Amino acid sequence: MQTIFIAAKVTLSLAILIYSSWSDYKTREVSNRVWVIYAPIALFLSLAELILYDPFKLPFFGLSFGVTVAIAIVLFYSGGFGGADSKALMCIALALPFSTEALFKPIFASGVSPISKVIFPLTIFSNSVLFAAASGIYMLLRNIIWNVKHGRKIFEDTLAAESIGKKIIVLITGYKVSVAKLQEKWHVYPMEDVDDDGENPIKRKLVVLPRDEGRNEIVERLSKAVDTGKINDCVWATPGLPMLIFITVGLIVSLLLGDIVWLLISFILG
DSSP states (O other): HHHHHHHHHHHHHHHHHHHHHHHHHHHHOOOOHHHHHHHHHHHHHHHHHHHHHOOHHHHHHHHHHHEEEHHHHHHHHHHOOHHHHHHHHHHHHHHOOSSSSSTTTOGGGGGHHHHHHHHHHHHHHHHHHHHHHHHHHHHHHHHHHHHHHHHSSSSSSGGSSSSHOOOHHHHHHHHEOOHHHHOOOTOOOEEEEEESSSOOOEEEEOOOOOTTTTTTHHHHHHHHHHHSSSOOSSEEEOOOHHHHHHHHHHHHHHHHOOOOHHHHHHHHHO
């Protein structure tokens, strides 16, 4: 009977996350009603399961949820996660605090890490981060191809003086677009700004943590600089990763393969 609870929680989580991922992809927004529905149902199912079958795990349920919430809050306030991403991680902690190996045995037996047995959301989180990071390879290749195709410097004017760290972040998270496209696609965020204080050339600077706040003002400044011929019509921008998609993939991979980081460590250590 316990497996019925696990199956119900996994089904609920996948359904909610798939819908949320679709909404995040289409509009870059997820209604709070999604989490208002997800959280209480997840909490009820987890408490019912633990009280009926594993009451000794109740303190560990609190530990798993508490650690996950702390990580979600830190990621949100540091700009690493959006509001929906953080709420999704918290809800997952309510629904799936521990490994689901009782129902879903990973293809690789070593995929069940010690961490996933106690704090399963961390496995989902680490898997999602790995897949999100993999998108950086695509961005890097895209920028290399752009450089070869156009034969121009990747970082022009005063952008060349920016730090190596900022340049690396921009190379793996952004690409070059026209200002017109930046104006047209609201979900694409500028990764550079200009400071027109009368100097020649105009001062350009990289923005490694784009936000909704001030986006339109930055686009307006870039547009004005292009119109006056102070910069060329090709600026750095990022589509803004729909992290919920990677969280959903992270959950599916966690169920089927387990903890990817643990698998890699196990493979390296033999």
